Amino acid sequence: MMKWLLAGFILLLGGCAQQGNPKEVNVKMYNPDGDSLGTIKVQEQSKGVAFDIKLSGIESGEHAIHIHEKGKCAAPDFKSAGDHYNPDDKKHGLLHPEGAHAGDLPNLIVSDDGSTKAKLTAPQVTLKEGKTSLFTMAGTSLVIHERKDDGMTQPAGDSGQRIACGEISGKNKTKR
Structure with missing residues (x-):
């Protein structure tokens, strides 16, 4: 009888653990006029979070993207x-010796037709609970800038104005 109760309790705990933060979310990106630019799929990986980017309606060229x-x-x-x-209070820039912010990502290349497809990874963040979770009480977002990130200049890589934004949201929010 005790074995059955223990097995049931373990199954219950396993079910509760799966109700936590999702392993994947879709982030809808918008320009300043409120026009949809497409979706970025954000997915938990064995190390970090992957971003599968499929957007259109952005000026061609190289653009910074940050969390x-x-x-x-x-x-x-x-x-x-x-x-x-x-969350780790580092310097900005993927090239900075005291960096990078957990939210620093490689630049996006946008085609002449205004579209971009890219797969980027942020190794310092997670969708799981914890200090580096993207599901904080204040939430997090993805922002695209008008220019490329130079990888060094503080605090944002001399990347210019913010031209697109999308809110990252999940079920649970982690206090930090």
Whole structure:
């Protein structure tokens, strides 16, 4: 009898654990006019989080994309998204010797037709609970900038104005 009770309790705990944060979310990206640019699929990996990007309606060229510390995308400037996501208090830039922010990502290349498809990885973040979870109480967001990130300049790589934003949201939010 005790074995059956223990087995039932373990099954119950396993079911509860699976009700936590999702392993995948879709982030809808918008420009300052509120036009949809497409979706970025955010998916938990064995190390970090992968971003499967499929967007259109962006000026051609190279653009910075970052994870920001707040899950709010108020147009037209998207400053409501706050600064870069940086739970470990590092310097900005994938090339900086004291970096990078957890929210720093490689630049996006946008085609002449305004579309981009890319797969990027953020190795320092997770969709699971914890210090580097993207599901914080304030939320997080993805922001695309008007220019490329130079990988060094503080605090945002000299990447210019914010031209697109999408809120990352999940079921549970982790306190930090």
